[in-house]
Amino acid sequence: MKYLFYIATIVFLSACNNNSDTYSIKGSAYGFEDGTQVFLYELNENNQPQVIDTMIVTNQTFEKKFAKVEATTLQMLKVGNSSNNIIFFVENENINAQIYADSLASSNVTGGRQNELYNEFTKTLKGFVAEKMTLNQGFQNAQAEQNQELMQSLRSQNLALAEKEKAYKRNFVVTNNNSLFSMMLLSELFRQKEFTAEEASEIIGNLTPQMATNPVVTQLTATIEAAKKAEIGGMAPNFEAPTPSGGMLSLKQTLGKYTIIDFWASWCKPCRMENPNVVRVYEKYHDKGLNIISVSLDREGQKDRWLQAIEHDNMNWYHVSNLQFWQDPIAQQYNIRSIPATFLLDAEGKIIDKNLRGQALEQRISQLLD
DSSP states (O other), rough: OHHHHHOOOOOOOHHHHTTOOOEEEEEEEEEEOOOEEEEEEEEOOTTEEEEEEEOOOOOTEEEEEOOOOSSEEEEEEETTTTTEEEEESSSOOOOEEETTTTGGHHHHHSHHHHHHHHHHHHHHHHHHHHHHHHHHHHHHHHHTTTTTHHHHHHHHHHHHHHHHHHHHHHHHHTTTTTTTHHHHHHHEEEEESSOOOOHHHHHHHHHHHHHTTTTHHHHHHHHHHHHHOOOOOOBOOOOOOOOOSSEEEEEEOOOOOOEHHHHHHHOOOHHHHHHHHHHHHHHHGGGEEEEEEEEEOOOTTTTTHHHHHHHTTTSSEEEOOOOOOGOOOOHTTOOOOSSSSEEEOOOBBEEEEOOOOHHHHHHHHHHHHO
């Protein structure tokens, strides 16, 4: 009877512990002196890391308890003056970190299924990187020996490895879709056009209610919807933004027979190289009904650079900018991930073509207005 009582007591205490309203972060900080601060970061509403707590290294260890969270979150550890962050996922499981002063890249965090998946992914990716380095070294040796046959073989192997890596990432997302990291990876792959809007929407549609309401997923959903609207055949989303003179100008106010929405920036070399071609097309066809509105992704505090570039490149058409760099709301509205980027609209504002540059731009406008 005593034995059964002890077993019952242990089970009861374990259950109480599992129902605790806290979880712990423990860490071993090898090679760090006593008193070194361990900063705990979390992403704010603008996806920028901010410090939410600190721990202190004592005898190469640190530890602290935290209140449980309602949803899985991404956090980061940064020890002392190190420049690297060690990312991990909080899902109300106790966290254990192993951090090495002489090899932050070898540091890792365990605890919970989310971190298990993330560690599995990063380990596999390191394997791909190692294979690429081996192939690249072999290619350099073959190049030095002018061994064309071996060079071609290594090129083929490199391409096959790249496809294998892409397939692994896609499969990881599909098979682990209720992981926060998988949703972050899906977001990145969607921006790289490795997933279509339809494929990404289907994955999101199969998420649990809790994961579906995670900010990462809601933001991705908004990005997908924006991408759908900014496709050929859709109506161009209207926008309004400040002009160089400080007034406000909307897309609807600039529509001509045909209108180009041109995403660019003064710091973008490919944009500046393309500008003379756009100027030539505009000067040739503006009187026939071609309008252009350029949306600059210049940074805050750099309005002068934006205005100087407009003048220097003779861009005598409509201009707007929120001076918010890649966080520009119009760029997000149109799912812009690289510049230059262009959208060609008809008189009603429907997107009839996109990303035309060089001779292709002039030929298309010529078909429409000549």
